[in-house]
Amino acid sequence: MAESDDEYVQDISDDEVEAHQVTRGAGAGSRATGQGSRGAGWEVTRTWENVVEGADGTISSTVEGLLEAGKRKRLLKDTTPLQRGIIRHLLLVLDLSTAMSEKDLRPTRYLLTLRYTKAFITEFFEQNPISQLGIIGMRDGLALTLSPLSGNPNDHISNIHKLHEQEPKGQPSLQNALDMARAALFHAPTHTTREVLILFGSLLSSDPGDIHATISALVSSHITVTIIGLAAQVAICLTLATRTNSSLPPSQTYNVALNEAHYRDLLMRATTPPTTPHSTAHDSGIKSSLLMMGFPSRIVDPSPTLCACHSRPTRGGYLCSRCSSKVCSLPTQCPACGLTLILSTHLARSYHHLFPLRNWREVSWARASRPGQRVCFGCQTLFPERPASVRLQSTSGGQSHDRMSLATSRSQPQPPKAAHTNSANKDGVSESGRYECETCERFFCIDCDVFAHEVVHNCPGCQSREGLLGSVTRNVRGETEVLVEGVAG
């Protein structure tokens, strides 16, 4: 058995450039779907061709534009309020096989994965305070429970920390890991999501049985599997991801990390709760239900008493509101009576997923030159003035373009990208360096745009004119009509 396995590996490492089709069966055409979007893997992206000299003979303006585009790219996500699975059960599957000792991701795939996993755990519980996480490892053909399902980030992190003393070893087995994950998620209540996230460094899976039977079992128990590959795309992973997420495109469920930063981005993307579309809510097995939760009050004892969770003497703690047993930290489940104990602030943490801040739109020079707003409303930084060269062009073409984009964006919930004929607008970069909130019509700089959408989840402008929102929207409508008439005239 061991010998045949070795040969198998040998075969693969020979043609690693072509990458894939490792496990039995399944899709020879999968490579095309995976890599078609960004060209073949060996083709170098010619980044230098994007840089064009500006009018003044320097490339600084282009470089600035590219930087802004990079910042903004992360922002332009769908902001329509969706029903999300706020209460999650996620099992993280780590590959601990020999493939993880590769050094293509620095320092090694293994160490980088451990480091990112710790960051992921922290971020996951920041974003999903009332969710549960468990960690499974794949080593030597076996699946190991590294950290059982629980809601305590510190336990998980200390368990991950122990892995630093060990070395990656043997082959991974996806089937064993998936079976273990399915068993762990079996008891998850129906109002929660059941998710598996696999960080897969190998190009093969050495399984004891038919993995397709396991995949069918996953589908029937409504478990969704998302995979982040570290080496190259593997056919069985694509099959696994597409079959368990029938409603999502494969680009959202199976990705191969290009470099360290991309790996991190992919991993952190999984901290956002997944959407549950209304139509498929019943099919996906997620049912809404009313949960009983305790909101305990904090106590400080004059003398240390044992806590129910760790049996350690502590002074501070929270008393379960049903059975009055003492727990150290929240959120948790009462170890005595099983009641979910949380703070109301934990619930509030999830609200920004439910009420996302809408994307701000780019401002053309014609619109930016209207009097009144010369500084960013958020940080009081001066906006750049309109350069003289732009003025000549935009007096004829620019204004009508502005009106057009205004009209389209108001009439449709999401302005089509094609409406922006200006080349700068393709990346979501505003030619005037201004970004406008559609509700309060205030202008902001790129830094405030990124900050408001990524960190605060508030619009500084809208929050600063409380109570006037009704009249503002009315004004907005009136103005749009005027502008549309202007175009017609």
Next chain:
Amino acid sequence: MNAVDGSDHYNKTSDGKWHPQPPPSLLTIILDTNPHAWALLSSTLPLSVAIANLLVFINAHLAFNNSNKVAIIASHTQRAEFLYPIPSQGDLVQANGSTHNGAQHGLDGNEAPTADDANHYRPFRHIQTTLLSAISKLYKATTPESLTPTTSIAGALTLALTYINKQSIALSSTTSSKTNADPLVVPSDPNSVQPATLNPRILILSVSGDLAHQYIPIMNTIFACQRLTIPIDICKIAGDSVFLQQASDATHGTYIALTHPRGLLQYFMLGFLPDQSSRKYLVSPTAVGVDFRAACFCHRKVVDVGFVCSICLSIFCSPPEGAECLTCGTHLRLGEYGGKPAVLAKRKKKRKKGTDE
């Protein structure tokens, strides 16, 4: 993280070489300017006295370190506005793409027409004139119709955060050349936030109570502060606010409810002057017990054990009628809620059957 791998040590020495001074701290003051609340306080602490005390406090903060900065934001009845710094007319006229540092506005020349008092340190005088004119402008623009007993703390907090964000980006890009302050790194990696470059903190002078409909925006700003390790200090002159208590508790700020409003300056100087780095060596005023109780959405009753909708996370004191969520309208499945511990009951039945047969 730095403490673990010892890189803290290296940072300190290299910092010591390049900047002999401690990192500058940015104090953002949010002044609740609700006219109603200040009118009620007029017998004990009129607004003019409060602002005079505030100016002394700001001067003390600026005198601490040459590079210290300050920003003042008004949380008015229906809007939030910057009081300082505000772009002066001179800036707007001569501006053409050059990057201006907000706190340095107006130091260059545009104050020349006003009488130059030789006994008044120029930055202090600049702040004083700007702040006073901005406040009087704010009150002149306030119409009787807009007078409501509300205050837009959420907006002011958001403005404060965007300003702090911009300032820390500006500072780290000028001082450290190799560690480029990418603002995108900040949210994704809470461990590597760069507090070493700028020590921001927020001080709220609050005179009015809570607003229920601002709950979500205020909470969003609190969580953002928590991530960026920005303490929110609360100086509670009047009213009662659970949100602000939670804010200072979550961000490790100081919460002081004034018992003698006349001694405002003393509270400022002793409670709020030390910045984040020097607070480690001081015993700061400890907060009273923080109210974390949840109120149900249906009757506004404070609950110990509540029922939570799994879709929209609304809290109810009892299962709503018809098992439909009052907020999102979803039909909810009701459970047993621990009435019968299911696992134990099943085992008993099985044993009984076994013995019967």
